[in-house]
Amino acid sequence: MWWILIVIGIIALIIVGFLIGDQPNRKEILNLTFDNQVFGELQDGVYQGEFVGEKGHLRDTVVEITVKEGKVAEFKIIKGAINKEGEDIKLTKGQTVSNLFNECLKAQSFDVDVISGATVTSKAHLKALELALKKARKNQ
Structure with missing residues (x-):
């Protein structure tokens, strides 16, 4: 019986440690x-944007965009919320980062x-x- 409490206590300490370390x-x-301002005239090509945290690297992310005829024709998450096969991971309520990107590109805003x-x-x-969009901007 005591060993169950010890295991639960150890698991709780690990979780608390992770949360504090990630703050x-x-x-x-x-x-x-x-x-x-990055939404505007874009130069055709393939561009990568990489977010690298200064305080931790748990959520470092790489995104690739393909610009055709001055607009984002395609985007791909290279590193981040994807599984081993490169497919989107479903987050809360089945939403994916690709859903978020589609909304962002449709609105031409990060708001x-x-x-x-x-x-x-x-x-x-x-x-x-x-x-990635900053790299694709004409007349940077």
Whole structure:
């Protein structure tokens, strides 16, 4: 009986330690700002944006965009909320980062609702998308 309590206690300590250790990274990402000026004339080509956290690397993200005729024709998550096969991971309520990107590109703005329950993941991916769009801007 006591060993069950000990195991539960150890698991609880591991979870608390992880949450405390991830706080600086979470805070950094939650404070990210976005530049809506990146939406505009884009130069055709393939561009990668990479978000690398300064406080931790748990949510480092790489996004690739393909621009055709001045618009984003395709995007791909290279590193982040994807499984081993490169497919989107379903987050809260079945939403994916690709759903978020589609909303963002449709609105031509980063002022979109992030995925509830996955705010930190959403913002890290949006920052990588922004960095890819900055590279694609004409007359940078």
